[in-house]
Amino acid sequence: MIELRALTSDDWRLWRGLRLAALGEAPYAFGSTLADWQGEGDREERWRSRLEIPGAVDLVAFVDGEPAGMASGVPGEDAEGKPDRASTELISMWVGPAARGRGVGERLIREIELWAATRGCAALKLAVMPDNERAIALYERAGFTRTGEEGDLLADGVRRELVLAKPVSAG
Secondary structure, eight states: OEEEEEOOGGGHHHHHHHHHHHHHHOGGGOSSOTGGGSGGGOOHHHHHHHTTOTTOEEEEEEETTEEEEEEEEEEEEOTTSOEEEEEEEEEEEEEOGGGTTTTHHHHHHHHHHHHHHHTTOSEEEEEEOTTOHHHHHHHHHTTOEEEEEEEEEOTTSSOEEEEEEEEOOOO
16 A cells, blocks of 8 residues: 655654665666765755755655655746746655555656646656666656756766656646
């Protein structure tokens, strides 16, 4: 059974555990590294701050009562970096290996999409590493398509993240 729970900053320890597990298990999938969030980066106020992004939602998926995945929805930004209510972004998506193939990713995506719809957003965007074929397949099954926009430049200085989007609908 899959259950989803929205987090508050008081849930920072739960988020921390999942995020560190994600960065350790799938370093190829994220722009951040495990090292970024360990050592000096591993501070309660930093974890709480991540869960206090204005207008955002942070979800944890539980499978049979155990934390199994996570995703966040954050307000998009316009060209000047100001909040853009017309779009939102899906970030920090990860499903643990034991829960993959059980519908957890689909549930997280759908819940973020519903959240975006309640905000009146027209589109949900995300960035994915170009060689993360499993994630790309999941997103495409969920209705995301490539936008043609250039994503962030990757550490190799050559490749860029893929930017995908889908229209938001509450139905």
